[in-house]
Amino acid sequence: MVQAKQNLEAQPDLPRTPRVTYRAASPAAVLAEDGILAVFGFGAGAPDDDDPRYLPVPLESFDAPAPLEAWHVEAEVERGRQDAVHWSAGGSWLFASVTLDERQTGGIEGAAYQAYAQLQRFMRARTGHRVLRMWNYLADINRGEEDAERYKQFCDGRSSGLGDFFARGFPAATAIGHHLREPLLQVYLLACTDEGMAVENPRQVSAWQYPRQYGRTSPGFARGMLMPMRDALAISGTAAVVGHASTHAHDLDAQLDETLLNLESLLATADMPAGFDTHSPLKAYVRHPTDAARVRETLQQRLPGVPVLLMHGDICRRELLVEIDGWRY
Numbered sequence: 584m585v586q587a588k589q590n591l592e593a594q595p596d597l598p599r600t601p602r603v604t605y606r607a608a609s610p611a612a613v614l615a616e617d618g619i620l621a622v623f624g625f626g627a628g629a630p631d632d633d634d635p636r637y638l639p640v641p642l643e644s645f646d647a648p649a650p651l652e653a654w655h656v657e658a659e660v661e662r663g664r665q666d667a668v669h670w671s672a673g674g675s676w677l678f679a680s681v682t683l684d685e686r687q688t689g690g691i692e693g694a695a696y697q698a699y700a701q702l703q704r705f706m707r708a709r710t711g712h713r714v715l716r717m718w719n720y721l722a723d724i725n726r727g728e729e730d731a732e733r734y735k736q737f738c739d740g741r742s743s744g745l746g747d748f749f750a751r752g753f754p755a756a757t758a759i760g761h762h763l764r765e766p767l768l769q770v771y772l773l774a775c776t777d778e779g780m781a782v783e784n785p786r787q788v789s790a791w792q793y794p795r796q797y798g799r800t801s802p803g804f805a806r807g808m809l810m811p812m813r814d815a816l817a818i819s820g821t822a823a824v825v826g827h828a829s830t831h832a833h834d835l836d837a838q839l840d841e842t843l844l845n846l847e848s849l850l851a852t853a854d855m856p857a858g859f860d861t862h863s864p865l866k867a868y869v870r871h872p873t874d875a876a877r878v879r880e881t882l883q884q885r886l887p888g889v890p891v892l893l894m895h896g897d898i899c900r901r902e903l904l905v906e907i908d909g910w911r912y
């Protein structure tokens with residue numbers, strides 16, 4: 584299946600991308616396997632585990648019981664904690680997370696500043712790792728008006744916490760609102776000692792070039808990131824944004840169609856074959872629980888056999904009802 588195109592040419596000397604799977608198992612059982620870089624639980628009922636590779640994510644899944652997400656590398660994995668940063672590393676790959684409570688940071692902007700400043704400091708101390716992919720989950724993402732909307736304050740704090748850390752290019756990213764009672768900000772990342780290749784979507788204005796109406800600070804992320812070995816594409820949170828504008832406000836079916844077009848366009852731009860398969864785990868973030876069944880039905884029909892985790896999450900523009908991210912191997 585490998586195409587004779589430049590981006591997809593195998594890079595055999597470079598590290599193979601972590602395998603991401605959804606698993607019905609306990610954290611302890613998965614963490615005991617060889618080469619486990621990270622394990623994620625979902626929602627208020629997520630199990631506990633003290634291992635810094637285990638991260639309970641404050642998003643509820645519509646799948647009951649929620650599976651775990653596991654990242655697997657072909658190497659021995661070490662792990663630790665440094666201040667608020669939990670980390671693990673193995674075979675060129677690095678996982679790091681920070682979870683902060685806004686009540687300790689004076690709000691979302693301060694939390695974003697601290698989370699990114701700490702991650703940035705941690706990454707600079709470990710020379711050589713480049714951040715390829717980031718995830719951000721925050722409470723009440725759409726509360727507040729205009730520049731005072733919490734997502735925009737998050738973007739301000741993220742940017743000042745980073746300084747010039749992404750001057751050489753932004754990672755792929757996701758930013759989603761959670762519904763946990765506690766005002767937690769969670770940020771985690773995947774980094775590698777080798778460089779990826781950022782991919783933009785020709786149907787969309789690059790996020791860092793969004794016009795002023797979307798906030799003082801443009802969101803710093805790439806639409807996708809080809810992994811160093813060119814064996815996988817990490818896909819950022821993708822919604823019904825065309826150009827810089829949201830399309831099909833409040834129309835779920837049309838937003839899903841537009842989102843799937845954006846995903847196909849991103850794959851084509853990365854020189855990847857069209858479509859997704861059983862090895863390409865995706866997540867669909869759905870704003871209204873009453874839309875979950877419809878999203879599941881549409882995705883089963885349009886992406887048959889693809890593992891899709893359905894999450895209850897708010898999208899960073901309030902007119903958007905659904906967003907999809909994930910991996911294309």
Ligand code: 3EB
Nearest residue numbers: 756757758802804820824899
């Ligand atoms: C968009 O297309 C939707 O702020 O890191 C998607 C992915 C979005 C990442 C971020 C925001 C972010 O603009 C929003």
